[in-house]
Amino acid sequence: MSRSNAVIVHEDADVLADAVASRLINRLADAQASRGEASIVLTGGRIAAKVYVNILGSSIRGVVDWSKVDFWWGDERFLPSGDPERNETQAREAFLDHLPVDPARVHPMAAADAVGTPEEAAARYEAELAAAAGGAGVPAFDLLLLGIGEDGHVASLFPGNPALDAEGAAVGVHDSPKPPPERVSLTLGALNTATAAWIIASGDGKAEAVDEALEKRELPAGRVEAQGHTRWLIDKAAAARLKHLEL
Numbered sequence: 001m002s003r004s005n006a007v008i009v010h011e012d013a014d015v016l017a018d019a020v021a022s023r024l025i026n027r028l029a030d031a032q033a034s035r036g037e038a039s040i041v042l043t044g045g046r047i048a049a050k051v052y053v054n055i056l057g058s059s060i061r062g063v064v065d066w067s068k069v070d071f072w073w074g075d076e077r078f079l080p081s082g083d084p085e086r087n088e089t090q091a092r093e094a095f096l097d098h099l100p101v102d103p104a105r106v107h108p109m110a111a112a113d114a115v116g117t118p119e120e121a122a123a124r125y126e127a128e129l130a131a132a133a134g135g136a137g138v139p140a141f142d143l144l145l146l147g148i149g150e151d152g153h154v155a156s157l158f159p160g161n162p163a164l165d166a167e168g169a170a171v172g173v174h175d176s177p178k179p180p181p182e183r184v185s186l187t188l189g190a191l192n193t194a195t196a197a198w199i200i201a202s203g204d205g206k207a208e209a210v211d212e213a214l215e216k217r218e219l220p221a222g223r224v225e226a227q228g229h230t231r232w233l234i235d236k237a238a239a240a241r242l243k244h245l246e247l
Contacts, residue, residue: 042145
């Protein structure tokens with residue numbers, strides 16, 4: 001399968017969120033037309049929350065059979081179930097709890113009140129991924145959504161953190177530079193099995209990280225390379241340092 005990369009710039013955060021929501025719905029619909037089902041890896045963050053709200057409000061959301069979509073997460077904060085800072089909580093409140101999803105197809109990472117350590121949560125998630133994949137590895141991810149931090153991190157893979165070089169499918173993360181310090185994340189290898197990866201970024205606070213990740217490919221975000229295509233879906237503020245683009 002050939003690989004391609006592209007940067008697509010939208011006017012502002014609202015336009016970006018609306019465009020990503022529409023693209024996402026069509027991506028899942030196309031996967032279902034091909035395979036009868038679809039699989040997506042969700043992310044957290046402010047712009048992702050906007051995307052999820054726009055999915056719920058979209059006039060075309062009905063083209064997807066939401067009961068035949070598997071929902072995974074790229075990372076999670078190791079906090080108790082229902083904590084408002086968990087990516088799962090954000091996604092459920094924004095759109096999952098309001099769509100006719102199959103609860104058995106929603107795959108959150110284990111919370112801190114269910115297992116004792118991030119490593120236990122990672123091991124449990126790795127086993128769940130392997131089971132969905134038929135016994136080993138990870139299942140087909142039709143779409144991987146990722147945000148990018150101001151330091152260039154994606155999921156909970158931070159520059160210089162040992163988790164960035166972890167093998168397997170999932171890893172416990174300690175000493176995160178952003179609170180909370182303990183997290184769970186898919187590994188870079190697992191992220192890169194996705195058919196399509198979309199890195200979404202909004203605001204001038206992300207501009208330097210976006211530029212460095214695209215130019216040098218050394219930051220975690222720059223090391224994301226999906227099997228089919230990788231798209232950077234950003235707004236003008238986040239693209240401000242990309243001098244080679246005609247904005």
